[in-house]
Amino acid sequence: MIRTRQLLFLFVPAIVFAGFAVFIRYVEYHNAATPSAPAPSSEPLALVPIYPEDPIIGEKKAPLTVIGFEDFGCKGCQIQMAMLDELQQSFPEKIKIIWKGLPVMKFPYDSHLAHEYAFCMNQEGRFDAFKNFAFANGDNLSLAVLGQSIAAAGAEQTVFEACINSPEPKQYIETIELMAQSLNIQSVPTFFIDNKQIETPQTKEAWAALLGLSSL
Numbered sequence: 001m002i003r004t005r006q007l008l009f010l011f012v013p014a015i016v017f018a019g020f021a022v023f024i025r026y027v028e029y030h031n032a033a034t035p036s037a038p039a040p041s042s043e044p045l046a047l048v049p050i051y052p053e054d055p056i057i058g059e060k061k062a063p064l065t066v067i068g069f070e071d072f073g074c075k076g077c078q079i080q081m082a083m084l085d086e087l088q089q090s091f092p093e094k095i096k097i098i099w100k101g102l103p104v105m106k107f108p109y110d111s112h113l114a115h116e117y118a119f120c121m122n123q124e125g126r127f128d129a130f131k132n133f134a135f136a137n138g139d140n141l142s143l144a145v146l147g148q149s150i151a152a153a154g155a156e157q158t159v160f161e162a163c164i165n166s167p168e169p170k171q172y173i174e175t176i177e178l179m180a181q182s183l184n185i186q187s188v189p190t191f192f193i194d195n196k197q198i199e200t201p202q203t204k205e206a207w208a209a210l211l212g213l214s215s216l
Helices: 004-033 075-090 112-123 127-136 143-152 157-164 168-182 204-210
Strands: 056-058 064-070 095-101 190-193
Touching (some): 075 095, 112 127
């Protein structure tokens, strides 16, 4: 008769071996069932969407693109835009600015209306002229003053009125405001190059160096 101790010596190794085999099968199944991590994408991440309604300042086919969130009532925005305008004059067909109008100023006038005007002016191809007018009157963006911009920018009155009375300008501005929130934009002006927010240059020469342009 086989004693109990002898039985243990016979069955314990078999049980251990069987358990180990089950464990190996579990690991193989688990690894097969768990999808592997996707390979890193080589495509650039589109952080700042570009819309057909966005005004483009400069040559549309220019190789260098700066995206700017700016407000007509912002003095710093006016200064930056003046420097970028000079840079475009020095390097024609090299740089374009995609304008993202972000109304943040509330005093002395809420700048939302100015950005609605800008939207409709852009629809008529009159954004550049309106931009210059609005910045020149940045401390007085009242309805009366903005009304003068229609003739000053050379816009067609009836076309402009149809646009400004439609929901499109407000919808576009709301889209830009939501975008700014998602990008955690804290102030204007804020600029992006290659989908990366940059520290705003303070001189035209600093802009040229940042963009890799030749000395001015």
